[in-house]
Amino acid sequence: MSKIRKKKIKKTNILLGFICVLLAILLGFILVTSYKSEQKESRHLSEIADDQQSGIEDYEAVKERAKELEEISSEEAEDTEDIKSKNTEDTEKTDTAETEDADKTEDTKDTKDETAAAASGIVCWGDDLINGEESNTYSYMAVLQKLLTDNGYNMTVINKTLQGGGTLSMMKMAGVSDETIQGYITRHQQAxxxxxxxxxETGIRDLTEEQTTRNDMDCIPVIFMGYYGGWNHDPAELADQQEQILNTFQNKNQFIVVGTRPMDGSVTSEALDQVLSQKWGEHYISLADVTAQPSSTYEAQQAMAEAILQKLQELNYISKN
Structure with missing residues (x-):
C-alpha cells in the first residue's frame, strides 16, 4: 500500500476518533442535563404534591369547621324554633283560657239574666220585726218594694215572714219534712x-193553710231568720236550717241571706257573721255592717232594704224591662 494511502487512512481514523469523543462528550452532556432536569422536575412535582396535600388537609379542616358551624346553627335554629313554638303555644293557651273565661263569664251573665227574667218576684222569709200597720210602711219589705218600683224594676215583693216565730216554725211553713225538723228538736233536747x-227551740207554731201554701218557689228568696231562736244558739245549725228552706226553691243559685244577732244576745254579731259569711259568701249581708241601729227600728229596716237592693244589683239578679 502506498504511503499516501496510509496517511489518508490514518487521518480518517483520527477524525473518526475525534468525532467519537465529541459524540461521547455530547452524550454525556445530554445525560447530565437530562438528569438535572429530571431532578428539578421531580422536586417541582414533589412540591406540588405537598401543596396539594396541604390544600386537601386545609380543605378538609375548612369543610369540618363548616360542618360544625352548620350543626351549631341548626341547633340554635331548633332552640329558637322550640322557643317560638313554646311561646306560640303559651300564647294560644292564654288566648284560649281568656276566651274560655270570657265565654264562661258571658254564659254566667246570660244564665243570671235568663233566671232573673224567669223569676216571678222576690220573697222575704223570716221576721220583719215590726208589728201591725207600721209594717205596711216601714218594714224592709215595704221599703224594698218602693225602692224597686222607684228604680224601674218591675218586681213584686212577697211577704212570707212569721211574726215572732222561731226557725223551726219557719222550716215547717216552707215544707221541710217533719222528720228533719224533729231531728233538730232532738239534738236541742240532748244538748x-x-x-x-x-x-x-222545741215547739212549732200552729200554721194556717194560707201560711203553708207555697206561691213563691220561682221567686228570688231573701232569708232573714234567727232573731227569735230555734237553732240552739249555734250559727252552723242556723246556716243549715237556712239551707233547708233554700232547697225548697226552684233556683237554688239565686238567693240572699241577711244575718242579725238573736234577740237574747246569746250569740254576738261577730260570731254569727263569721260562720254565715263563710257559708254564703257573696250572697250574705251582715246587718251589723249595714247599720248600728237595732234591727227593729225604722232606720235599720230602711238600711236593710237598701242593702238588699244593692245586693240584687251586684249579683245581677234583677233587670229593668
Whole structure:
C-alpha cells in the first residue's frame, strides 16, 4: 500500500476518533442535563404534591369547621324554633283560657239574666220585726218594694215572714219534712241535758193553710231568720236550717241571706257573721255592717232594704224591662 494511502487512512481514523469523543462528550452532556432536569422536575412535582396535600388537609379542616358551624346553627335554629313554638303555644293557651273565661263569664251573665227574667218576684222569709200597720210602711219589705218600683224594676215583693216565730216554725211553713225538723228538736233536747229550753227551740207554731201554701218557689228568696231562736244558739245549725228552706226553691243559685244577732244576745254579731259569711259568701249581708241601729227600728229596716237592693244589683239578679 502506498504511503499516501496510509496517511489518508490514518487521518480518517483520527477524525473518526475525534468525532467519537465529541459524540461521547455530547452524550454525556445530554445525560447530565437530562438528569438535572429530571431532578428539578421531580422536586417541582414533589412540591406540588405537598401543596396539594396541604390544600386537601386545609380543605378538609375548612369543610369540618363548616360542618360544625352548620350543626351549631341548626341547633340554635331548633332552640329558637322550640322557643317560638313554646311561646306560640303559651300564647294560644292564654288566648284560649281568656276566651274560655270570657265565654264562661258571658254564659254566667246570660244564665243570671235568663233566671232573673224567669223569676216571678222576690220573697222575704223570716221576721220583719215590726208589728201591725207600721209594717205596711216601714218594714224592709215595704221599703224594698218602693225602692224597686222607684228604680224601674218591675218586681213584686212577697211577704212570707212569721211574726215572732222561731226557725223551726219557719222550716215547717216552707215544707221541710217533719222528720228533719224533729231531728233538730232532738239534738236541742240532748244538748240541754234536762235544762228548760225556750219554746222556739222545741215547739212549732200552729200554721194556717194560707201560711203553708207555697206561691213563691220561682221567686228570688231573701232569708232573714234567727232573731227569735230555734237553732240552739249555734250559727252552723242556723246556716243549715237556712239551707233547708233554700232547697225548697226552684233556683237554688239565686238567693240572699241577711244575718242579725238573736234577740237574747246569746250569740254576738261577730260570731254569727263569721260562720254565715263563710257559708254564703257573696250572697250574705251582715246587718251589723249595714247599720248600728237595732234591727227593729225604722232606720235599720230602711238600711236593710237598701242593702238588699244593692245586693240584687251586684249579683245581677234583677233587670229593668
Amino acid at each position: 240541754a241535758n234536762g235544762a228548760q229550753l225556750n219554746v222556739t
